[in-house]
Amino acid sequence: MTKYNSADIGFLLVGPYDVKGVTKKLETGVSDPVQETTPFGTTAASFGKPGVKRYEITGHDGWYDDAATSINQAMMDLAAGENVLMFGYKGNTKGLTAICAGGALKSGYKIGEAVGEFHTAQMELVLSGAVQEAIIVATLTSRSGDTNTEADYLDLGAGGVGAAGLTAYVACSELALTGSTNVIFSIEDSTDHIAWAEQVAMTAMTAIGAEKKASTDQTVNRYLAFKQVFTGLAGTPTATAVAAVKVN
Amino acid sequence: MSKEGELSNEKWVAVVGLRFPDSPEGVEKARVAEKKEDFDAISWKSIVKGDPVPDYIIEASPWLVDQGKVEKAPTPVRPAPAPVSSTPAPKKNGS
Numbered sequence: 529m530t531k532y533n534s535a536d537i538g539f540l541l542v543g544p545y546d547v548k549g550v551t552k553k554l555e556t557g558v559s560d561p562v563q564e565t566t567p568f569g570t571t572a573a574s575f576g577k578p579g580v581k582r583y584e585i586t587g588h589d590g591w592y593d594d595a596a597t598s599i600n601q602a603m604m605d606l607a608a609g610e611n612v613l614m615f616g617y618k619g620n621t622k623g624l625t626a627i628c629a630g631g632a633l634k635s636g637y638k639i640g641e642a643v644g645e646f647h648t649a650q651m652e653l654v655l656s657g658a659v660q661e662a663i664i665v666a667t668l669t670s671r672s673g674d675t676n677t678e679a680d681y682l683d684l685g686a687g688g689v690g691a692a693g694l695t696a697y698v699a700c701s702e703l704a705l706t707g708s709t710n711v712i713f714s715i716e717d718s719t720d721h722i723a724w725a726e727q728v729a730m731t732a733m734t735a736i737g738a739e740k741k742a743s744t745d746q747t748v749n750r751y752l753a754f755k756q757v758f759t760g761l762a763g764t765p766t767a768t769a770v771a772a773v774k775v776n
Numbered sequence: 777m778s779k780e781g782e783l784s785n786e787k788w789v790a791v792v793g794l795r796f797p798d799s800p801e802g803v804e805k806a807r808v809a810e811k812k813e814d815f816d817a818i819s820w821k822s823i824v825k826g827d828p829v830p831d832y833i834i835e836a837s838p839w840l841v842d843q844g845k846v847e848k849a850p851t852p853v854r855p856a857p858a859p860v861s862s863t864p865a866p867k868k869n870g871s
Contacts (some may be wrong), residue, residue: 678795679815716795721815722806723837725845726793747843755795757822 538620539668539770541699542632542653543611544736545602546668550649551590556615556627558583558659583629583659585613592639592647597701599649603637605737610656612739614699614770620667622682626772628697630741631656662697662772665715666754670702670768676716676755678724684750684775692776693745696728698754699770703736706763710734713756715773717749724753732759748775787849788829794845795822800832807836 540548558581565576594600613632618624636652665682698713705711714729727748730740754771797803798821809815823829829846840846 676795678820679812714793716793718837719839720807720837721809722803723794723796723833723840725840725843729793749839749843 532618536617536619538616538618538624538626539614540616541612541614541668541701541739541770542602542634542651543606543613543739544699544701545597545599545606546701547590547599547602547651550593550599551588553587553589554585554615555587556583556585556617556659581658583655583657585615585629585632585653585655588651588653590649590651592649599651600639603634603649603651606634607737609633612697612699612741613653613655614697614772616664616668616770620664620669620770622664622667622677622680624664625661626664626697626770627659628662628741628772628774629655629657629659630695630697660695660697660774662695662774664770664772665752666769666771668699668701668768668770670766671756672764672766674757674761676724676753678716678718678721678753678755680753681718681721682752684748684752686750688775689750690748690775693743694727694748694776695741695743695774696730697739697741697772697774698730699739700733700736700767702766702768703733704766705734705758706765707760708758708762708765709760711756711758711765711767713740713754713767713769713771715771716753716755718751718753719749721751724751726755727752743776745776748773788831788834788841788846789849790823790825790827790829791845791847793822793824794827794829794833794840795820796833796837797821800836803832803836 562575566573610631613629615627633654635654638650640648696715710732715727716724717727718724728744802818
């Protein structure tokens with residue numbers, strides 16, 4: 529068993545915004561509520577589970593920061609709809625699991641001021657849909673040009689493969705197209721690390737803020753890699769992105 | 777039935793984007809590669825959906841066929857011969 533602590537946390541991406549550096553507290557959880565089902569004519573209470581789980585990220589606390597990629601911008605500019613959330617609570621390391629969700633909705637934002645203290649910021653998120661523990665295929669780092677992680681692939685092991693597809697999460701915190709048209713991120717897989725096939729390709733991105741969750745129902749092979757390709761490659765484009773998958 | 781023999785007689789095209797070594801020699805290097813440096817030393821080729829897939833990749837990675845990542849290339853259709861007309865071409869004006 530490995531214990532982890534706050535120093536291990538690798539990233540906390542809400543949409544494209546990495547708020548790890550301004551966060552000091554957070555709780556993730558899931559509840560599976562029960563409902564009383566005691567009918568007339570019985571002497572002991574009975575309960576049942578309607579079967580609707582609620583995934584939560586609560587109790588966020590941190591510091592106010594007005595940097596263009598930090599929490600204030602996140603809470604002001606985060607898309608009104610569902611956003612990808614990726615939380616590398618064990619670290620920013622290939623093969624570790626990260627908490628991932630595709631339906632993070634901003635529901636509140638508080639800024640606190642007090643004498644003798646740094647201003648604080650608390651974000652409130654509601655998670656629509658499920659939260660998954662996904663395996664990091666590619667760490668959050670800046671990559672230049674058309675590239676991939678085939679030479680540093682993730683090996684799921686013989687027992688890690690699946691016949692029922694996967695769900696992939698990709699978040700991009702910084703993107704410089706330098707004249708390129710867009711960037712397309714994809715997850716590739718292979719049985720032999722000789723030939724690689726696209727398992728799932730994300731919709732082309734022209735700017736941060738279009739983070740993706742995508743699912744497939746195809747066979748998932750043992751070796752996984754992340755690929756980024758710039759359409760109309762021009763200059764020296766870069767993307768800072770992380771990718772994780774949950775095999776079904 | 778010899779699957780390899782069968783495969784070698786087919787032409788294949790990609791159904792999804794594929795990457796693979798750009799030569800049979802690269803395939804052998806990829807087969808035994810273990811470190812990042814080993815893979816980096818190989819010259820790779822990327823193709824997109826609809827591009828032809830070389831035979832040596834089909835033979836090295838038959839799972840591409842089994843999993844539907846490639847499909848048989850459509851057989852070229854020979855164009856139909858032009859219809860022969862028994863009616864003489866009309867004369868041009870003034871001729």
